[in-house]
Amino acid sequence: xxxxxxxxxxxxxxxxxxTLRFEPGITCVVGPNGSGKSNVVDALxxxxxxxxxxxxxxxxxxxxxxxxxxxxxxxxxxxxSLTIDNSDGALPIDYAEVTIxxxxxxxxxxxxRINGNTCRLLxxxxxxxxxGIGREMHVIVGQGQLDSVLHxxxxxxxxxxxxxxxxxxxxxxxxxxxxx
Ligand code: ATP
Ligand code: MG
Numbered sequence: 001x002x003x004x005x006x007x008x009x010x011x012x013x014x015x016x017x018x019t020l021r022f023e024p025g026i027t028c029v030v031g032p033n034g035s036g037k038s039n040v041v042d043a044l045x046x047x048x049x050x051x052x053x054x055x056x057x058x059x060x061x062x063x064x065x066x067x068x069x070x071x072x073x074x075x076x077x078x079x080x081s082l083t084i085d086n087s088d089g090a091l092p093i094d095y096a097e098v099t100i101x102x103x104x105x106x107x108x109x110x111x112x113r114i115n116g117n118t119c120r121l122l123x124x125x126x127x128x129x130x131x132g133i134g135r136e137m138h139v140i141v142g143q144g145q146l147d148s149v150l151h152x153x154x155x156x157x158x159x160x161x162x163x164x165x166x167x168x169x170x171x172x173x174x175x176x177x178x179x180x
Contacts, residue, residue, distance in 0.1 A: 004021065006043060049139050077106065083098070130169065
């Protein structure tokens with residue numbers, strides 16, 4: 001399994017549709033300060049379901065929508081699509097290629113899709129949760145985050161291990177079932 005491409009439309013500084021293609025192996029994103037490198041990483045975690053505006057370096061979720069520049073008006077929606085090569089079947093879905101899409105409108109509404117079919121956030125989280133990628137997999141390590149791993153209390157450390165072992169999904173399902 002590897003990430004094939006990422007398309008941003010109206011996400012942060014990417015007003016026009018922009019597609020980045022990835023090959024297996026290491027990808028480096030280079031560019032001047034403020035050119036949008038971190039915005040690409042934000043788009044990755046956002047499309048995988050990130051719900052915290054702060055984790056996306058914003059004050060509110062709406063901040064992910066292109067806010068306009070002197071020459072260009074703000075946009076009404078942000079959309080990011082991530083295409084994953086699943087020819088090895090690492091994701092529990094019967095497609096060799098999986099595209100997950102997240103759309104958010106300025107009025108607050110949002111949509112998630114898997115291969116074009118509308119789905120719930122939970123479906124995306126479950127699809128990714130055993131794959132080693134996804135929002136809570138600590139696959140995206142931000143600046144200062146290493147410290148929080150090293151200084152975690154026992155409960156925090158247990159959560160990291162549960163994620164790595166793939167049992168977190170089941171614990172969350174159990175918690176959800178018990179709340180009903
Ligand atoms: P550095 O090398 O300093 O880390 P970077 O390449 O990571 O820079 P980013 O943080 O990705 O840069 O991009 C910052 C730019 O994105 C800023 O110019 C900021 O104004 C712009 N930006 C962020 N959110 C939006 C938005 N909603 N609408 C328009 N532009 C935005
Ligand atoms: Mg940056």
